[in-house]
Amino acid sequence: MSGGARLENANPLIFQRTGERLQTANDEDEDVADPIDDREIFDILSVSINDPEHPLSLEELNVVEQVRVRVNDQENTVGVEFTPTIPHCSMATLIGLSIKVKLLRSLPERFKIDVHITPGTHASEDAVNKQLADKERVAAALENSQLLEVVNQCLISNARTG
Amino acid sequence: MKDTLALLQKFNAHPDSRCWYVAWNPKGTLLASCGGDRAIRIWGREGDSWECKTVLQDGHQRAVRKVAWSPCGNYLASASFDATTCIWKKKNDDFECLTVLEGHENEVKCVAWAPSGNLLATCSRDKSVWIWEVDEEDEYECVSVVNSHTQDVKHVVWHPTQELLASCSYDNNVCVYKEEDDDWECRATLEGHTSTVWGLTFDPSGQRLASCSDDRTVKIWKECQPGGGQGTDTAWKCVCTLSGFHGRTVYDIAWCPLTGALATACGDDGVRVFKEDETADPDQPVFSLSAHVPKAHSQDVNCIAWNPKEAGLLVSCSDNGEIAVWNYQSEV
Numbered sequence: 001m002s003g004g005a006r007l008e009n010a011n012p013l014i015f016q017r018t019g020e021r022l023q024t025a026n027d028e029d030e031d032v033a034d035p036i037d038d039r040e041i042f043d044i045l046s047v048s049i050n051d052p053e054h055p056l057s058l059e060e061l062n063v064v065e066q067v068r069v070r071v072n073d074q075e076n077t078v079g080v081e082f083t084p085t086i087p088h089c090s091m092a093t094l095i096g097l098s099i100k101v102k103l104l105r106s107l108p109e110r111f112k113i114d115v116h117i118t119p120g121t122h123a124s125e126d127a128v129n130k131q132l133a134d135k136e137r138v139a140a141a142l143e144n145s146q147l148l149e150v151v152n153q154c155l156i157s158n159a160r161t162g
Numbered sequence: 163m164k165d166t167l168a169l170l171q172k173f174n175a176h177p178d179s180r181c182w183y184v185a186w187n188p189k190g191t192l193l194a195s196c197g198g199d200r201a202i203r204i205w206g207r208e209g210d211s212w213e214c215k216t217v218l219q220d221g222h223q224r225a226v227r228k229v230a231w232s233p234c235g236n237y238l239a240s241a242s243f244d245a246t247t248c249i250w251k252k253k254n255d256d257f258e259c260l261t262v263l264e265g266h267e268n269e270v271k272c273v274a275w276a277p278s279g280n281l282l283a284t285c286s287r288d289k290s291v292w293i294w295e296v297d298e299e300d301e302y303e304c305v306s307v308v309n310s311h312t313q314d315v316k317h318v319v320w321h322p323t324q325e326l327l328a329s330c331s332y333d334n335n336v337c338v339y340k341e342e343d344d345d346w347e348c349r350a351t352l353e354g355h356t357s358t359v360w361g362l363t364f365d366p367s368g369q370r371l372a373s374c375s376d377d378r379t380v381k382i383w384k385e386c387q388p389g390g391g392q393g394t395d396t397a398w399k400c401v402c403t404l405s406g407f408h409g410r411t412v413y414d415i416a417w418c419p420l421t422g423a424l425a426t427a428c429g430d431d432g433v434r435v436f437k438e439d440e441t442a443d444p445d446q447p448v449f450s451l452s453a454h455v456p457k458a459h460s461q462d463v464n465c466i467a468w469n470p471k472e473a474g475l476l477v478s479c480s481d482n483g484e485i486a487v488w489n490y491q492s493e494v
Binding site: 110135136140 | 287460461482
């Protein structure tokens, strides 16, 4: 995606991927309803969103961590905190938008989705958070076909997990 | 008898997309709705149900954010993310596009007609508010561009009787404008909200303004006279804040011109109606929650509007594309 331009973060730290999720007896029982939990949201995000600059997933760059995903299935809320790799990352809004779009497309309509920058990890976090929280701005941005194409390129559709 | 808010009807207005706004015509007989599907729909009552009379599909290239009826009821204006405002003229059950107002640099967020019918205001993410004049030949001309906000302007509303305009913004402020020497100027900036202000509504007399915000509060503002003559800035004070009632962003607020009840549309899927305490000091008004439907819709409620002729008739619309019609009854 960089196409010859200088990368903002040329040498990212790479983290180890989490292992496969262990199946419990309840998971295999067809009659027990599967509430949506933190791990499921994390799985949705970690394998399917690429960093705009590198062919690495957000999980591998530790931008998204399971501990920073908060789901309340009963109250229909999902909160995701993501950590840009560097504090002046200008891709922060794009990464946040990609996370938001991925969740909007993957989750039932009943969910309220909040995406924030992990506090203290970005110079303009208040400004970025405010944009991501404004659904009118997000809706208008996604009508822009160029921006939508960039977001879609960050979201790969092939399954990389079992 | 307790105050009640009862659902009369619910219907899908904009298939597979969100319904952004809904507006009653001045007679209270028609509803105009608009949405993410780029369409405007006109609804009329047939007995107990609402039927779609007209679909205006090709007016805009992007989502239509708001619609507004002219005071005479013969024109409809639509504001779109495609940066234009369309003026439609009603011809029986159909509408034809009369003219397209261009000029804003990006998404138009709101359009509103002044009570006189000769002026129109629009606002945009380009941070500006435009005032347009319309003459007897249906010609529109921009007469003022005001840049008082520092961010995206979300909503504009006219005073019910005076030529006075208010706007609210992503910059957390409300601005009040008056005309001075053929030019429109910001006369007051109302600060107090701690996040984006999404909606504004005047009370029936026009003496007070209510605002609603992403900070989950509603604020009531009153103009106070500092004692100056003409040409001085006015001062508006926040005389009441309603907090702790809304679980998420409050997207819209509407003051009933017939009963004085205050209704809100919230991102927690709820519709609420507040009633004013008659015995309180007018400079320190007290509002209490009169009725609340927690799951009015299955998703965010974007708009709320009181019927201008039928007391207690209320309409709301949602991200799930639905419109709901309510009957509000209050013990006297």
